[in-house]
Amino acid sequence: MSLDVRERRVAGADLSTSSARRGSILGWIAIIVGLIAVGIVGASIVGGGEWSQRESLDPESAAPTGTRALARILAEQGVEVRVVRSHEQAAAELRDGAATLVLPDAPALSDDAISALAAPAADVVLIDPRSRTLRLIADGANAVGVADDALVQPQCSVPEAQRAGAIRPRTVFLATDAAQCYPAAGGFALLVRETVRSDVPGTQRVSAVDGAALFTNEHLAEDGNAALALGLMGRNATLVWYVPSVADTDLDPASPSLGELTPPWVSPVIVLMLVAAVAAALWRGIRFGPLVGERLPVTVRGEETTRGRAHLYARSGDTAHAASLLRHGARVRIARLLGLSGSSSAAEVADALASVSVSPREEARTILDGAHPTSRRDLDELHDRLRRLEAAARSALHPERNNR
Template sequence: MSVDAPAHRQPATGAETQTPRARQRSALGWIAIVAGLIAVGIVGASVVGGGEWSQREALDPESAAPDGTRALAHILADQGIDVRIVRSHDQAAASLQGTEATLVLPDAPALSDDAISALTAPAADVVLIDPRSRTLRLIADGAGAVGVADDALVEPQCSVPEAQRAGPIRPRTVFAGTDAAQCYPAAGGYGLLVRETVRSDTPGTQRVSAVDGAALFTNEYLADDGNAALALGLMGRHPTLVWYVPSVADTDLDPLNPSLGELTPPWVSPVIALALTAAVAAALWRGIRFGPLVAERLPVTVRGEETTRGRAHLYAQSGDTAHAALLLRHGTRVRIARLLGLSGASSAAEVADALATLSVSSREEARTALDGPPPASRRDLDDLYDRLRRLEAAARAALHPERNDR
């Protein structure tokens, strides 16, 4: 009689043994990894973009941010001034040609000395709203910033008509220079410099004004004091206003030191990003999950009384009577304060006054016991302990006399 042997079963593969719930968890894990990488990219892009936007908003006539100057640009346009906002020095130079115009010039570190001199040469008026040392040296005949004024109103005290009409302001950065009208004296300098020179290439004069526009002409401060009137007076002298907004991209300087990104091949950055992504995915895939917390029994349980006695023996061995007295006084003061309805943080003087009010003890005696000089010996410490105990007992007896009658 033949018996059919059971067929030998092949071992199941990993894909066959994986349950639907496990496959779902695996898919959710990969989705979480991809979502995390996307979130990191979005946050990085927003941080970089936010920094660039913050730099763009500073003194920008098209920015409504607190440090922008869009309000001033609109007011000038409402006064009939042709406000031309340019973001290229070539475009600014072209707008200044053939007309009596005012050039508003912030700090332009991306332009060379020759470019700044060529840009300002055809302007009838130049208003420096963010004067730096190099710009002042090139245009204002060596003037410079000398300090920062405090937040106080300052009168013009000069003969410049625009400053006299504007009245007092609160300058921040102050300047000093030779051969220039100086207004708003403060902190050893002046909040406004106005210098007129005869132009060599064209007939007439050129007027250069230096003022800290970030503290006076921005949207945040324009409505304060005489800031708006001073800005309109300095920038509205001619029917055309060319407002140059510098940027890092608008430069005539040759890059002397190429950056690391310019030196590396274009395929390096994608490879690095791919390697980081693979490393994060492998770490999450092979990471070991922590198990549940394991409760551990302490080997010894020490009662509070034993701890107190142990500390007392340490104080006795060290002979630190001052520290022991401090602890005794603190404990007695807290207990008496709570007994009298005071806060546990009440001082010794407050507790002594309350005890004197209850006629438990004189104010001087209670104050000496609770906050007197430290004992010099063990006998003095014992005497202090007896006084504190009697003082606390007297306070309890005064507040709860019925307990003493029992």
């Protein structure tokens, strides 16, 4: 082999090796990019869910379910809107003077915290009334159903409802000791209850209405929704709008977390195991380059494999299979001598031999496709007959080869 050819082969091997390495690097880059993309999508989904939850009835949110429009209209009407996200801060704001408390559902607060929060307020507007909130603040009230999407007149003596006119309520309530407005579906969309407070002079007014269906940004401009909201929330110069959250809670954990139940050394061990698993995956995933073909130290000739196969046939004693192989080889060789196809049948080869007077048709067919031998002696005899038949065909068709 010339030096130029060797150099070309070495260069080709280097190119294939570098191409394989580049492919491996690009594969790892694609895996890393995919993991980052999955993480970003998961974070956006989780973050989007949290943001959507925060936007619901939030006076600082411009989303369809937020209430920024209502907060700004109240501010334009001269009402000081104070948005608070802590129940302690809300209680401090309410102690400054007569103020209205806007209270959504606050599942993270205890019964005592909700009662203490609402106690100092001159007015309390429940814009997301739930059973517990109604029980604590609007004693005797409860939600009874959902109204159809139809305009309903107030049909009550509450001034704010009369000025607002018709609305399309959703959740309806019932109460034994409260003014009830907007009758629909066996209940009322607005409850107004006034009670005399024992701790401070005057009365406290509690209103319950489904604000999610009436006071959000997407519904505020419909029917008499805005007028009703301004009437209920604008009775005092100060409005404290409490926005609850999971973080703002006074509840003790109901049960210890898994981290609190396990010993301190468990978390570091888990982290160490994860790091070891990632390292093992990277180690086992790294390839050492493309496969390289090497010359075998021993070259096996075809004659040796044939003899090895023959010894296996002899050891197994399968004379029938050996006879089939012998007959097939002889038939193919004789057919080619006769100018026939190698796939010709024994009958076709026998007819051709008879036509050139090499052997009678029946005798040739018996040799090429007769009964299988049952012993080693019969197999040797068949082998001799096949060899004589092939030699006779060669002598008859190519006599010049035998004279050489």
